[in-house]
Amino acid sequence: MSQGSLAQIINHDEWPRTTERDVITSQIKAFVFAHGGHNGHIRNLFKEESDVAPSAKTNATPEDRPSTNEKESADMLLRKHTLTADARRKFKIARDPFTDEMTCDADVFLSDDIRYVRATIRQTAKHGGMLAVIGESGAGKSTLRQDLIEWINVNHEPITVIEPYVLGLEDNDAKGKMLKSIDISASIITTIDPNAKPKRGGEARGHQMHDLLKASAQTGRRHVLIIEEAHGLPIPTLKHLKRFFELQDGFKKLLSIVLIGQTELGWKLSESNPEVREVVQRCETITLPPLDNHVEAYLRHKFARVDVNFDSLFDASAVNEIRHRLRHAEAEGGKGNRAVKTTSLCYPLAVNNLVAGAMNEAVKIGAPRITGELIAAAVRA
Structure with missing residues (x-):
């Protein structure tokens, strides 16, 4: 987009007619998130300044009309x-x-939508794949993560769950702590072998991780990497997840990946964001509905x-x-x-x-x- 077209949008709310507005807004949001932005930065970015046109109000159903509250x-x-x-x-x-x-799986409410999301998470953990579970705050994402772990434990599924610590996770060090690929490697190593000491060099640590995954897989174990608060992942780490997903022993994939995050994760994994296209092509995205x-x-x-x-x-x-x-x-x-x-x-x-x-x-x-x-x-x- 030219600077002139962008100026027309900003100064006069005049949008190009050759491209759908939704496409432009998606690209702008993807750009913002790709450069360290978060949901707070774009919350009111496209909000109209004036009220709804009278004709729109008249045609709206009572449920669709703006509430005074x-x-x-x-x-x-x-x-x-x-x-x-x-x-x-x-x-x-x-x-x-x-x-x-939440004390057991019977406490989890299951609509058809939630049942489908739960089944997809379980299938990814058991049979492989890369999955992003996206939902608003309070949508039940953490509950489904806990439900997965309970299901693995109760049914004695041969699945090793790897969960890097995400306390203070942000997508840049100015706001919090970035989770990098070297941190994920260390988490995989210490989860599979608690007595192992992750090697310092990046290449040496990578070989150590790969060898441990192969040895564990040869005993019949599956491995799932779960990253909660994944909307806080920096773009470089998202890109590196492709390499983790491609770890194999022959034709056998060694690591499944489940990302759990708020709506910002969806923008970071947008098809409009060229920086993560290799991940987007391999990652299934599923959204928890209201x-x-x-x-x-x-x-x-x-x-x-x-x-x-x-x-x-x-x-x-x-x-x-x-x-x-x-x-x-x-x-x-x-x-x-x-x-x-x-x-x-x-x-x-x-x-x-x-x-x-x-x-x-x-x-x-x-x-x-x-x-x-x-x-x-x-x-x-």
Whole structure:
């Protein structure tokens, strides 16, 4: 794109007609992430300054219309509501259904979408491949990682899980700690042989890692490298993952790779980003969708796990209000061609926070059940 075309976008919101706007925005975001940017840098990059055109508002369905509490709804992903002791006592809940509630695989809610993602992760770990699992904060990514490890342990699957430490992981050393290929090699070495000391030289360490993987594979073991918070990986490390994935003993692949990260990972692995094209061609990408029409089933499952009857606790209006409050509507498109785009924030963590807040509000006013009005009050709390 020429500087003149870019100036027209920035200064006058006039976009080239020869290229779809979505293509241009994808390329810009990929460029930003490829040069050390993160989601905070692009959060409002393409947000319209004015309201939705009247025609767009008129044609929108009630669910699609921008909510007066848009910002509050969006913030529900970030705000933590803890179920109070008074709320647990009032509703006769012995164990908090939303905090540290995952104790076994039966606690994991499975919609058809989540069941497919779980099966794909297991197949990658067992049979090989490179997979990127992408989801918003609170979408259930960590739960699926824990579920994979539980499945391996319970079923005695011959799979060695390798998880480099990602505390403070960022894609440049100015913001935190970069995870480099040499760190991944060390993690593989010490996981397979805890008594081994990783060699210092890069080539020597590479041979050491490869030899250990081959020896372990010859005993029938599979190996899966899991990197959580993978959206914080620097581009060079993402590129190097291709080399790890290609480690073989004859025709046999020695290492499966599962990357778990927020939406920034999707931009870093964009087909528009030429720096990572070799990884993109080998990596399957799967996105965890919001709960949306599964909200009621999700809540029924959560409360059944703590022996509480959903129908006795929730009014019919509550579920619809949860979906409404966790929808974020905004205008998109250029001048004269604007429409309303609705983004769902209906992820497990957001639903948990909203319902816990509503239950706490119910205690304050002595309400016997959770209604739509209490859900709305929890947003304002």
